[in-house]
Each structure stands twice: as structure tokens, then as C-alpha cells.
Amino acid sequence: MKKYFMFIALVLLSMTLATPSFSAETIKIGALYSVTGYMSSIDTPSLRGAQLAVKIINENGGLLNGRKLELISVDAKTDQKAAALGAKKLLSQGVIAGIGHSDPSFVLPSAPLFQKKGIPFVTSGATLPTLPMMIGDCLFMVPFGDDDQSFAIADYSYNTLGVRNVAVWTDNSMDFTKALSKFYKQRALELGMNIVLEDFFMMGDKDFSAQIARLKNTSPKPDAIFISSIPNEAGLTTKQIRESGMTLPIVSGDGFDTELIVTVPGKELANDVYFSTHTYRADSRPEVTAFVENYTKEYGVAPENAFAPLGYDAVALIADAITRANSAKPKALKESLAKTMGFKAVTGEISYTRASRVPVKGVSIISVKNGNYTVEEIWMPKQ
Amino acid sequence: MEMNRPRYSLAIMIISLTVFSFLIENMANDYILAIVCFTGINIVLAVSLNLTNGFTGLFSLGHPAFMAVGGYITALLTFPAEKKPLFLPDFPQWLDSFHLPFFPALLVGGCGAAFVAFLVGISVLRLKGHYLAVATMGFIIIIQVLLNNADTITRGPLGLNGLEDFTNTYWVSGWVIVTVYICWKIKFSSLGRSMLAVREDEMAANALGVNLFSTRSFALIVGAFFAGIAGGLWGHLITALTPGSFSLLMSFNIIVMVVVGGTGSITGSVLAAIIFTLTIECFRPLEENFGIYGVGEIVMALFLVLVLIFKPSGIFGTEEPDFVMGKHKP
Structure with a gap:
């Protein structure tokens, strides 16, 4: 028994010794x-x-x-x-x-x-x-x-991509993704876009065929889809939407700022994806x-x-x-x-x-075309 | 003299805890205080889960769910009115009028958890063994999904925060004493003996006139009450509550304390809760200075494996050790 106590005492002692002392x-x-x-x-x-x-x-x-x-x-x-x-x-x-x-x-x-x-x-x-x-x-x-990044991509989809009807997919399991969608919808309505479809998924989902079927049958047809997700689902949703033959632009926030949107679908399918993110990627x-x-x-x-x-x-x-x-x-x-x-x-x-x-x-708007990331513009908030 | 040994042990525990709380509240820094409070909360959790899982032999994983119920109820009842517009903009008006001080709010939270346990028990306690474990696991998920989606009241996945930091060592040691005392009294009463009988052989217990269903319900409800209290203390210590915190992982951690301490031994649960909480914190300096994060968890897991190999019934089994009980066994 004594040996054990000695051992424990030694471990504790070595821990206190391991805490380095600093000069003031x-x-x-x-x-x-x-x-x-x-x-x-x-x-x-x-x-x-x-x-x-x-x-x-x-x-x-x-x-x-x-x-x-x-x-x-x-x-x-x-x-x-x-x-x-x-x-x-x-x-x-x-x-x-x-x-x-x-x-x-x-x-x-x-x-x-x-x-x-x-x-x-x-x-x-x-x-x-x-x-x-x-x-x-x-x-x-x-x-x-989050408001700035959503406003940035909403402005870009309205002004540059000419989107008038938009579908919104939201990961309903996180506060971040919910907030992103909320601000995107807010700006979209202010700009005069129509939200033609709202759909939801959960973090960890692997199969989006039900959402894609609803997206295909939506009328009026959406000009673009906003997907609020974190990196894992970003790659999967992009892949499955493109594989289903739909070519509409996919827009999102910094959850899409990941290599996965190119590596998961492959270079040919990673096309017409636009996202707003920190001014860092592909920046010089x-x-x-x-x-x-x-x-x-x-x-x-x-x-x-x-x-x-x-x-x-x-x-x-x-x-x-x-x-x-x-x-x-x-x-x-x-x-x-x-x-x-x-x-x-x-x-x-x-x-x-x-x-x-x-x-x-500033917020970067980045486009992905055939697997290449390009900074399209830097969006600045109004004070 | 020997007959009174447990009573002396209780008195010593109360006095030493009071002195200890007083000393530490005045001398230690916030970090030490927080660790002491977490240790106390873990004791409440482990001892109350021991009542359900240890004495009665129900394998319930639902403790975190009851904690969540108690924690959210307490938090909403004590939430400062002036902070509500910022933190809970969509809070229903009619709920605004309910506002209680900390202690009654804790009790309401505990009773809320107990009531939920009663409802759950009606359906779930007809199941046995693994089925009960699976059903209570499902219950955790139900509570998490409910909390995630009841945005207006719980703020969903982001959780409630900005709670007042009411919890201190006095509150925690008070509840530790109450929990240990009540569980002790239950264990050494006829009710406790029928619980143990249900655990050992339910058919024999039933034949001797023990009502299986009500004994089990009682164990689950009392366990849930203390889990609810612990949830309230927990929330007001961290000052934040998220649905994600009350996960299966937490349930696993509490069960490990019960198993290591000995299923049915109150002293064992108390000791295991102390050992587990402190060891993980003790390894922090090692993690931070050498960058090997996660060592504390690995050591704890290793400890669990060793206990299960060399002492499968836990440190004390179902017994209370001699230094608490004396030589006399009731």
C-alpha cells in the first residue's frame, strides 16, 4: 500500500515540477x-x-x-x-x-x-x-x-447572378446555419427576391434525394439555391444536386469555404458554386x-x-x-x-x-468553376 | 455505541463539509471553487443514479435528460427580467410573470424532472434490462430534439445563457448532504430492502408482496428529482445551458462513477465522483505543458477497464465500508 502512495505522491510532484515558472x-x-x-x-x-x-x-x-x-x-x-x-x-x-x-x-x-x-x-x-x-x-x-456574410451573398446573387426566385435549404441542427438562413431570407425579401422553397436537413445527413425531388418540382423554378450548412454537408449537397442533373447556381456562406466542395463531387461537377467568406482564400x-x-x-x-x-x-x-x-x-x-x-x-x-x-x-465572394476558386468581389458592409 | 456509527459519520460529514465550504469559499480562487462545485454536483448525480441503477437494478441512461428538464425549468424561472428582451426576444408573455428566487426555482425544477420521470416511468418501466436502457436512451434524444426546436423558450441549439451565477459551494454542499442523507435513509429502510430484493430476484420479491412497478417508479422518480436539482445547480454554475451538453456521453460518465464506486454503495458513488472529477482536472497541467490533450480521459478510461477486470463489483460492491458503518451491519 505504501508503495502506491509513494507512486501517487511522485506523480503529483512531477506534475507540479512540470509547471514551468515564468519571469514576471x-x-x-x-x-x-x-x-x-x-x-x-x-x-x-x-x-x-x-x-x-x-x-x-x-x-x-x-x-x-x-x-x-x-x-x-x-x-x-x-x-x-x-x-x-x-x-x-x-x-x-x-x-x-x-x-x-x-x-x-x-x-x-x-x-x-x-x-x-x-x-x-x-x-x-x-x-x-x-x-x-x-x-x-x-x-x-x-x-x-453572420448578417454581413449573408447580406453579401444575397446582394451578389441578386445583382450579379440576377437571381429573382430562390430556394433555401437550412441545416436545422445548428444555431449558426439557422442564423445564416434567417439573414439571407431577410435580405432577399428586402431586395425583392421570391423565396420559392424552404427545405431542411440535419447535420450528419447523407442522402438529400427527398430535398432534391422537391427542388425539381418547385414552381416557379428557382434561379439559384442557398444552402446553409457546415463543410461536411457542403460537399455532399453540391455533389448530389449536380448528379441529379440540375445546374442552377449554388450559393452559401463560409460553411462552404472548404476543399470538400471540390474533392467530394469531383472537378467537373464542382461548378457554379458561389460563397461569401473571410477575405483569405485565393487572395493575394x-x-x-x-x-x-x-x-x-x-x-x-x-x-x-x-x-x-x-x-x-x-x-x-x-x-x-x-x-x-x-x-x-x-x-x-x-x-x-x-x-x-x-x-x-x-x-x-x-x-x-x-x-x-x-x-x-470586407467579405470575399468566391466562385468555384470546374474546381477552381476565384475571388469575384470584395463586399463591404455599410458602416 | 456501534449502532450509532452511521449517525456519527453523517454528523462528521455535515460538519466537515460546512467548515470546508467556509474555508474554501474564502481562500481559494474561482477555478478551484468551480472544480469543488462540479465535484459536488457529480456526487449528487452519482448518488441519485445509484438509487435507480444501483439499488433497484434499473439500467437507466436517462439522467442527463432529467438534468436538462430540471436545469431549463430552474433557469427560466430565475432568468433576470431585464435581460429577457435581449436574450429571449420571443419569450411568451404569459410565462414572464413566473419568477422565483433560486431555492424555490431549484425545487420546482427538481419536481418538474420528477414529474417527467413519472410520465416516462408509466410506459418505460414495463421494460427490463437492455430494453429499458434503449428506451431511456431514446428519451435523451427526445428531450434534446424538443429543446433544439422549442426556439422561443429555449433558444434552440445555441442554448440559454446569461444566467445568474447563484451556485456556490454552500448550495452544492447543502444538496450533497440532503442527497446522501435521503438516499441513505431509503437504503436502510424497508423500502430500500425491497428495492434490493427487486434487483436481486424480482420474481421472489414479487412473491413476497413487493409491488414491482411502484418500487421501480419510486426509484426512478427520486433519482430524477435529484438529477433535476443537479441540472439547476449545473446551469447556474456554468451560467449557460445547451441541449448538446445533456448527451449520452454525460450519461456514460455518471454511470461510470456508479459502476466504479460499486452499484448500491453510497460511499462508493461519492468517492468515485470525487476521484473522477479531480483526476481529469489534475491532468490538465500535463496536457497544457506538453500539448498531449485528452490524457485525462484516457487515464480515466484505463482506470475503468482495470476496475472492471480486477473488481467487477466496483470499489465497495453493494456494501457501505466499515469506516462509515462501524462493525455493525443493520
């Missing part, structure tokens, strides 16, 4: 990403992007006359409980800002804890436009809001090329998706605010973040000028 100089930023669970395919690239940003900043001499950045990462485990616990853990370690999460359902349990302590939290991937209002003046968003601004190069050098693979640069931007945004405030105190940082104007992030310029504090950011 570092600026601590907490990262909350779900690196395990189903969010990990989105959150892991974000975390790697953030770590890359920290590394580059430190290699260039740190901030505020040589103080190094330190990123403390806690796993949110795709679990609300772990997200809340993780936030408390970071706060007890004296971070001056938090970053993280690509879905509002994890921001909502963790960010209010930062708000309560007056420490800014920058979400790199959650796009719910009411988030800053729900949580308070400590929450900052790197991405655009110097920030983007530098990021892709650095990321590839660091990790040996190209950035997996747009969430990698978003994570990078979250850290870069904080670093920029620290430099402008010339202070690493949470209060000064919060004020300086709120004054961010025209910050050149990898995923586009960020300015917090709106009352809703959702960044005013």
Missing part, C-alpha cells in the same frame, strides 16, 4: 480552444495560428521594449463545462486577455467570466452578431457577423502570402482552413492594441482594442466603428 516580464494571453471533440478540426488550426503569431512576435523582440508574449492554452473539450472551467483557470493565472472559440455556444459560457473581471476576450471564429451586446464591452470579434494581399508561407514553414502543411488565419489575427490584434496603448494592463488594453481602426489583419481590415461592435470587415 511575460505578457500572458489565454487561449481557449477545443482541441479535442468535434470542434477540433476547426479549433486546432486556430490555436496553431495563434501560437505562430506569438512565436513571430517574440522572435521580432516582443512588445513594450522586449517583453515576451506567452500563450497559455486550455482545452475546452467541445464542452460548455470545460469551457467555463478553462476560462476560470486562465483568469486565475493572471492573463491580460483571452482569445478563442469558433462557435458562440462556447463563447457564451466563458466570455462573461472575462467580462466580470474586466479582461478583454477576443473571439477568433464565433460569428453571431449579437455576441458583443450579450456579453458586454470586453468582447471583441475578429470575424464579420501581402499579409495573406506571408501568413501562408510562415504557417507552412512552421507546421509543414498549408493552413487547413480560414480559422488558422483567424486565430493568428486574434493574437495580432491584441499585440497591436498593446503597442498602441503602450501598456499591458487589461483596462488600457480594452480601451485600445475598442479604438482599433483599419488594422491590417490576414483576414481583412478590422475597424470597430459600429455601435454593435461587430468589426466592419
Whole structure:
């Protein structure tokens, strides 16, 4: 028995030793990403992007006359409980800002804890436009809001594609996809489009033949179909619609920003697909090329998706605010973040000028023709 | 003297928990406090599930569903009125007038869960063994789908949030004491003995005049009541509730605590809940410093496998250990 106790004591001791001690100089930023669970395919690239940003900043001499950045990462485990616990853990370690999460359902349990302590939290991937209002003046968003991306693609389908009758498919299992459809329909009606069919599916569905049959029999015939989905269903729906012989344009939001819409249907069928997304894919601004190069050098693979640069931007945004405030105190940082104007992030310029504090950011409209992605236009929101 | 040993154990537990809550509430940081609260909530969950699964031998997976019912009811009853326009814009007017302080809201949540358990029990408790497990699993899915689609009240998949953080160690330790006390009293009463009899041999129990259906219903309803309370505490600790949290995975985690602690042993459930909650958190520094995420879960799974191989009846089996009971067995 004594041996066991010795063993347990040894394990615990080694754990405390494993916690490295830091010099008082570092600026601590907490990262909350779900690196395990189903969010990990989105959150892991974000975390790697953030770590890359920290590394580059430190290699260039740190901030505020040589103080190094330190990123403390806690796993949110795709679990609300772990997200809340993780936030408390970071706060007890004296971070001056938090970053993280690509879905509002994890921001909502963790960010209010930062708000309560007056420490800014920058979400790199959650796009719910009411988030800053729900949580308070400590929450900052790197991405655009869902309303902007839906309005962008709605404007594009009306003005450029000449769509007048549109069908809408919605993944009814997620808040994100429901919100996307809601905003698309809102703008479509404002512009004077007719919504001729509304249909639903659930995350994880594999067969869309029933929805396709209804789509074929709709009259008046739709000029385009808006599909609100996340990457997995994006590839499958595109494939099955094209295989059924329908050639109408498919439009969507950043859920379609994935290689799957080309790899699943194949190059010939991946045609006439248009989606609105973060200004990153197929973009040639110097920030983007530098990021892709650095990321590839660091990790040996190209950035997996747009969430990698978003994570990078979250850290870069904080670093920029620290430099402008010339202070690493949470209060000064919060004020300086709120004054961010025209910050050149990898995923586009960020300015917090709106009352809703959702960044005013360009939205890329990307077309897919025979498997090739091309940026068609950059949509800018009206303030 | 020996007869009174359980009573002393109870008194020691109450006193030490009170002192412990007081000390920790004043000394520890928020992170430690939250872990302590989660541990307490897990104790409530494990002990109450032990009543259903351990004492009565029903294999119910429905605990998270009852938690969800209790959690949502409590959250809606305590939701601050001034936040409603922003967070719940479509909330029905007639429901607005129902507003309760935390404690009564918790009780209403627990009773709501118990009522749902009663309704579910009427149909489901006619099933046995694996069939009951499958039916209660279906029940979890029904509750999740309902919560996902009742947008106006529950805000669907995004979940309810912006709840007040009422839950602290005092509330949690209070409910731990109540749960353990009530389950203890039930276990060592004639009712508890008929529960154990139903578990061991239902035909013999029935022949001796034990009403199978009402005994089972009682076990399910009391278990559900405490699950509902735990749901309310859980929601007001995290300050958010989503349908996705109350999944089969959570049900699995609670069952693991019951199985490892010993099906039917209250002390075992308490210990297993403490071990499981703390171990996973203990591995966090390891995960974060070396980037090997998920180690805590792997170790727990390994621990479960080892317990099942070397001590299939759990740490304490159905018994309560000597250090709680004394040498005397009732």
C-alpha cells in the first residue's frame, strides 16, 4: 500500500515540477480552444495560428521594449463545462486577455467570466452578431457577423447572378446555419427576391434525394439555391444536386469555404458554386502570402482552413492594441482594442466603428468553376 | 455505541463539509471553487443514479435528460427580467410573470424532472434490462430534439445563457448532504430492502408482496428529482445551458462513477465522483505543458477497464465500508 502512495505522491510532484515558472516580464494571453471533440478540426488550426503569431512576435523582440508574449492554452473539450472551467483557470493565472472559440455556444459560457473581471476576450471564429451586446464591452470579434456574410451573398446573387426566385435549404441542427438562413431570407425579401422553397436537413445527413425531388418540382423554378450548412454537408449537397442533373447556381456562406466542395463531387461537377467568406482564400494581399508561407514553414502543411488565419489575427490584434496603448494592463488594453481602426489583419481590415461592435470587415465572394476558386468581389458592409 | 456509527459519520460529514465550504469559499480562487462545485454536483448525480441503477437494478441512461428538464425549468424561472428582451426576444408573455428566487426555482425544477420521470416511468418501466436502457436512451434524444426546436423558450441549439451565477459551494454542499442523507435513509429502510430484493430476484420479491412497478417508479422518480436539482445547480454554475451538453456521453460518465464506486454503495458513488472529477482536472497541467490533450480521459478510461477486470463489483460492491458503518451491519 505504501508503495502506491509513494507512486501517487511522485506523480503529483512531477506534475507540479512540470509547471514551468515564468519571469514576471511575460505578457500572458489565454487561449481557449477545443482541441479535442468535434470542434477540433476547426479549433486546432486556430490555436496553431495563434501560437505562430506569438512565436513571430517574440522572435521580432516582443512588445513594450522586449517583453515576451506567452500563450497559455486550455482545452475546452467541445464542452460548455470545460469551457467555463478553462476560462476560470486562465483568469486565475493572471492573463491580460483571452482569445478563442469558433462557435458562440462556447463563447457564451466563458466570455462573461472575462467580462466580470474586466479582461478583454477576443473571439477568433464565433460569428453571431449579437455576441458583443450579450456579453458586454470586453468582447471583441475578429470575424464579420453572420448578417454581413449573408447580406453579401444575397446582394451578389441578386445583382450579379440576377437571381429573382430562390430556394433555401437550412441545416436545422445548428444555431449558426439557422442564423445564416434567417439573414439571407431577410435580405432577399428586402431586395425583392421570391423565396420559392424552404427545405431542411440535419447535420450528419447523407442522402438529400427527398430535398432534391422537391427542388425539381418547385414552381416557379428557382434561379439559384442557398444552402446553409457546415463543410461536411457542403460537399455532399453540391455533389448530389449536380448528379441529379440540375445546374442552377449554388450559393452559401463560409460553411462552404472548404476543399470538400471540390474533392467530394469531383472537378467537373464542382461548378457554379458561389460563397461569401473571410477575405483569405485565393487572395493575394501581402499579409495573406506571408501568413501562408510562415504557417507552412512552421507546421509543414498549408493552413487547413480560414480559422488558422483567424486565430493568428486574434493574437495580432491584441499585440497591436498593446503597442498602441503602450501598456499591458487589461483596462488600457480594452480601451485600445475598442479604438482599433483599419488594422491590417490576414483576414481583412478590422475597424470597430459600429455601435454593435461587430468589426466592419470586407467579405470575399468566391466562385468555384470546374474546381477552381476565384475571388469575384470584395463586399463591404455599410458602416 | 456501534449502532450509532452511521449517525456519527453523517454528523462528521455535515460538519466537515460546512467548515470546508467556509474555508474554501474564502481562500481559494474561482477555478478551484468551480472544480469543488462540479465535484459536488457529480456526487449528487452519482448518488441519485445509484438509487435507480444501483439499488433497484434499473439500467437507466436517462439522467442527463432529467438534468436538462430540471436545469431549463430552474433557469427560466430565475432568468433576470431585464435581460429577457435581449436574450429571449420571443419569450411568451404569459410565462414572464413566473419568477422565483433560486431555492424555490431549484425545487420546482427538481419536481418538474420528477414529474417527467413519472410520465416516462408509466410506459418505460414495463421494460427490463437492455430494453429499458434503449428506451431511456431514446428519451435523451427526445428531450434534446424538443429543446433544439422549442426556439422561443429555449433558444434552440445555441442554448440559454446569461444566467445568474447563484451556485456556490454552500448550495452544492447543502444538496450533497440532503442527497446522501435521503438516499441513505431509503437504503436502510424497508423500502430500500425491497428495492434490493427487486434487483436481486424480482420474481421472489414479487412473491413476497413487493409491488414491482411502484418500487421501480419510486426509484426512478427520486433519482430524477435529484438529477433535476443537479441540472439547476449545473446551469447556474456554468451560467449557460445547451441541449448538446445533456448527451449520452454525460450519461456514460455518471454511470461510470456508479459502476466504479460499486452499484448500491453510497460511499462508493461519492468517492468515485470525487476521484473522477479531480483526476481529469489534475491532468490538465500535463496536457497544457506538453500539448498531449485528452490524457485525462484516457487515464480515466484505463482506470475503468482495470476496475472492471480486477473488481467487477466496483470499489465497495453493494456494501457501505466499515469506516462509515462501524462493525455493525443493520
